[in-house]
Amino acid sequence: xxxxxxxxxTLSVQEGDNSIINCAYSNSASDYFxxxxxxxxxxxxxxxxIRSNMDKRQGQRVTVLLNKTVKHLSLQIAATQPGDSAVYFxxxxxxTSGSRLTFGExxxxxxxx
Amino acid sequence: xxxxTQNPRYLITVTGxxxxxxxxxNMNHEYMSWYRQDPGLGLRQIYYSMNxxxxxxxxxxxxxxVSRKEKRNFPLILESPSPNxxxxxxxxxxxxxxxxxxxxxxxxxxxxx
Numbered sequence: 001x002x003x004x005x006x007x008x009x010t011l012s013v014q015e016g017d018n019s020i021i022n023c024a025y026s027n028s029a030s031d032y033f034x035x036x037x038x039x040x041x042x043x044x045x046x047x048x049x050i051r052s053n054m055d056k057r058q059g060q061r062v063t064v065l066l067n068k069t070v071k072h073l074s075l076q077i078a079a080t081q082p083g084d085s086a087v088y089f090x091x092x093x094x095x096t097s098g099s100r101l102t103f104g105e106x107x108x109x110x111x112x113x
Numbered sequence: 114x115x116x117x118t119q120n121p122r123y124l125i126t127v128t129g130x131x132x133x134x135x136x137x138x139n140m141n142h143e144y145m146s147w148y149r150q151d152p153g154l155g156l157r158q159i160y161y162s163m164n165x166x167x168x169x170x171x172x173x174x175x176x177x178x179v180s181r182k183e184k185r186n187f188p189l190i191l192e193s194p195s196p197n198x199x200x201x202x203x204x205x206x207x208x209x210x211x212x213x214x215x216x217x218x219x220x221x222x223x224x225x226x
Contacts, residue, residue: 032212043117043203043217044156051212089155093212099163100171101146101211103156 012110019080021107023073023090032093035064035075038106039086047075047088077109085111115140119204119218126194127226134189134221136204144207145187146171146215147179149200156203162187163210194225 013019025033031052036044050057050064050073057064063076073090087106094102117138126132138145146161148171158171162181176198178190187206191198201222205215 034214036217041219043205043219045217046214049214091156099144099161099169099211100158101215102158102172103148105153105155 009105010108010110012112013080015080015082015111015113017080019075019077019084019109019111021075021077021088021090021109023075023104025071025073025090025092025104027092027094027102028068028071030092030094033064033066033073034091034093034101035062036089036091036103037084037086038089044089080109080111082111082113085109115216117204117206117216117218119202119221121221122219123222125224125226128195129193132191132194132223134191134202134204134223136187136189136218137185138187138204138206138216139185140206140208140216141184142206142208142216143184144210144213144215145181146205146211147177147187147189148203148205149173149198150203150220151200159189159202161211191223194223196225199223199225 034049035047038044048059048064061078065074089106091101091103120135143164147159148156150156157173160179162168204218207213207215
């Protein structure tokens with residue numbers, strides 16, 4: 001069946017280091033992928049997205065990499081800051097109708113000062 | 114300010130007592146969606162709406178109803194709540210579908226006793 005999952009449920013890094021959060025998906029028909037950040041007591045916030053016709057996209061301090069061959073998605077955060085501590089979710093849109101989004105279980109990122 | 118507003122933020126109620134969680138967005142978005150978030154299961158889609166008077170089931174629609182009479186509002190209705198519907202609920206909206214970034218509300222925590 002379709003699934004989106006994360007390799008590591010928790011990740012702890014030092015302030016200033018780079019962070020890499022991984023995500024695996026199983027639906028080869030997925031054409032849109034997105035990363036969200038969720039802080040405690042808040043709703044998910046959009047970070048960055050990527051479509052299946054790309055393999056890399058950069059934002060401010062964040063980069064998303066998409067490897068369609070092995071169905072793998074990653075989020076890289078450069079110079080991680082304490083404010084980056086949160087749960088990060090990947091999600092995929094597995095239907096071409098653009099109507100449904102499937103989320104992974106989330107990775108808790110902790111940034112140590 | 115662009116936002117998705119959910120009410121109430123917290124509710125404790127009893128089995129069988131009908132309740133409605135309201136959701137309103139001020140961004141003129143066409144797409145709206147409801148999710149529930151449970152530990153270890155991530156975010157799961159309950160219902161979504163592509164436009165006014167158009168609603169469809171997500172992954173976990175049982176026990177829920179929705180309506181979309183106006184573009185800005187997308188209420189979630191629990192006709193006869195049960196304890197397994199105790200969860201954290203999020204409403205989200207996007208301009209044109211789940212293949213575009215969704216804006217999330219801050220969540221509604223429901224406890225069904």
